[in-house]
Amino acid sequence: MAKIDSIIFGYRVISANSRELAKICSILLRAGISCEVKPDGRILMREKYFKSSVALLKDIQYTSSDVMGITGWIKRINNKAAVIIAIIISIIAALWTYNLVWDVRIDGNSEITDAAVIRIINENGFGVGNLWSKTNIDEIEKNILENCKAISWININRRGTVAYVTLLENDQKDGMDNTEKIKYANIVASNDCVIEEITVLRGKAAVKVGDTVKKGDLLISGVLPDEAGGGLCCAEGTVVGKISEEISVYVDREYTELTDKKEVICSVDLKIFNFCVNIFKKHRNLDAGCDIIKEINIFSLFGKRVLPFELHIDYAVNGNVSQSLYSDRELISVACDRLTSETARKLRDCDLISIRTYGDYTENGYSVSNKVVFTSEVGLCLPFELEK
Amino acid sequence: MNRTYKKTDKSNGLIKPPFYIEACRTAAGMSMVISGIIGVSDYCEENIELLSHGGRIIIVGKFIKLKLLELNSVEIVGKIIGVNFKYGKN
Numbered sequence A: 001m002a003k004i005d006s007i008i009f010g011y012r013v014i015s016a017n018s019r020e021l022a023k024i025c026s027i028l029l030r031a032g033i034s035c036e037v038k039p040d041g042r043i044l045m046r047e048k049y050f051k052s053s054v055a056l057l058k059d060i061q062y063t064s065s066d067v068m069g070i071t072g073w074i075k076r077i078n079n080k081a082a083v084i085i086a087i088i089i090s091i092i093a094a095l096w097t098y099n100l101v102w103d104v105r106i107d108g109n110s111e112i113t114d115a116a117v118i119r120i121i122n123e124n125g126f127g128v129g130n131l132w133s134k135t136n137i138d139e140i141e142k143n144i145l146e147n148c149k150a151i152s153w154i155n156i157n158r159r160g161t162v163a164y165v166t167l168l169e170n171d172q173k174d175g176m177d178n179t180e181k182i183k184y185a186n187i188v189a190s191n192d193c194v195i196e197e198i199t200v201l202r203g204k205a206a207v208k209v210g211d212t213v214k215k216g217d218l219l220i221s222g223v224l225p226d227e228a229g230g231g232l233c234c235a236e237g238t239v240v241g242k243i244s245e246e247i248s249v250y251v252d253r254e255y256t257e258l259t260d261k262k263e264v265i266c267s268v269d270l271k272i273f274n275f276c277v278n279i280f281k282k283h284r285n286l287d288a289g290c291d292i293i294k295e296i297n298i299f300s301l302f303g304k305r306v307l308p309f310e311l312h313i314d315y316a317v318n319g320n321v322s323q324s325l326y327s328d329r330e331l332i333s334v335a336c337d338r339l340t341s342e343t344a345r346k347l348r349d350c351d352l353i354s355i356r357t358y359g360d361y362t363e364n365g366y367s368v369s370n371k372v373v374f375t376s377e378v379g380l381c382l383p384f385e386l387e388k
Numbered sequence B: 001m002n003r004t005y006k007k008t009d010k011s012n013g014l015i016k017p018p019f020y021i022e023a024c025r026t027a028a029g030m031s032m033v034i035s036g037i038i039g040v041s042d043y044c045e046e047n048i049e050l051l052s053h054g055g056r057i058i059i060v061g062k063f064i065k066l067k068l069l070e071l072n073s074v075e076i077v078g079k080i081i082g083v084n085f086k087y088g089k090n
Helices: A004-009 A018-031 A047-056 A069-076 A080-098 A114-123 A137-147 A170-181 A328-346 B010-014
Strands: A011-015 A035-037 A042-046 A103-107 A151-159 A162-169 A185-189 A193-202 A218-221 A236-252 A254-272 A275-281 A291-301 A305-325 A351-361 A365-377 A379-383 B020-026 B029-035 B037-043 B047-052 B055-069 B073-087
Touching: A004 A011, A004 A042, A004 A069, A011 A047, A018 A035, A018 A042, A018 A047, A018 B037, A018 B055, A042 A047, A047 A069, A103 A114, A114 A137, A114 A162, A137 A151, A185 A236, A193 A218, A218 A236, A236 A328, A236 A379, A328 A351, A328 A365, B020 B073, B029 B055, B037 B055, B037 B073
Parallel strands: A103 A162
Antiparallel strands: A011 A042, A035 A042, A035 B055, A151 A162, A185 A218, A185 A379, A193 A236, A236 A365, A254 A275, A254 A305, A291 A305, A351 A365, B020 B029, B029 B073, B037 B047, B047 B055, B055 B073
């Protein structure tokens, strides 16, 4: 393969039979002309050397190709003006599209979803489709912090055409503040469990891997040993334990239902560019327990571009309350749904090892349980004070 | 190795006749640069014969490529099996 400089500045391929090849190589060598000789007998030579080698090789039989590479291609183009215009248009298009925000990537959020963060950023005047040159990132960050209390810190970075948004939620900062106030503390077990893993950052371990502990047992002591200097500290560390638990749900066969539902409009708001205009509001005491439905209508042009106004309609749903009975199938379905959501809530930050589900009909309903074995962090910080 | 010897290169003074060889291993086998070459008497994919003032250098191998560099230097790249020398005047 030809080298990159030959491809850019142009090169020619000289072909000769094997007898002439050695002669050509000797002549070029003595003349100080650089070239590459291929095993199949072709010589690749830069275009700038070819002109001087033509005179040297006049007594030798050989064939040479046209100029190859980018230079050769440019020379062979018939309509050079069109190519130059196309190249200029491509460069302008590339520069213009480089100025657009093509993607927004979120990092650092745990409670707030990505969609919610993007909605918050859009409400503060930034999002996909904005021009980087007309965007004041510092002002947008400041507006987001002022308008959204759930975010305590936000940073928007530009890398190419992608905006990287890193944020810190308010809850994390609150957690950090609480830890700083505690002077001395032990870490105790929050559940009955078998210790799977223990990592001590500060303090002294009171248990080891494999030990069975009960709720409230000491795991990491805030009393430092003599070899570590003695004294008291706020114990810190991670203790992971294997917990066996039973999650149960009971559903009554009888339930209350809202029949003859009637939707009554409570209020209608029109939002134009984030400015809210209240068109209608029904002032009355809403019945306790009635359903409220919020409907948001977004308008778009030909289904492609979203227009900057929305219609918000609130409904109150009134009806008659009546007692009903679940059928067997409905009863099991409702019980299983509730058990699934309860189990998912319980095992949110845990690693599930095994799960066994069983259910049975009772006199007035249905009871279903999950026997779960899972690993989870079991350390609970328990502050203590010195007796005076 | 792919070194081009330029006229301003001061190390040129150290290269003494009849020839000078520098070689290193590469992905394609071996790269060998030989200086002090005055001609090529035979070239094919398996056999290259180079002429210097002090004799001939015969390089035997497989898939060998030849590159002509400036200042009477050549580079041979490929699976070099053997290098033989014949002494005499050229």
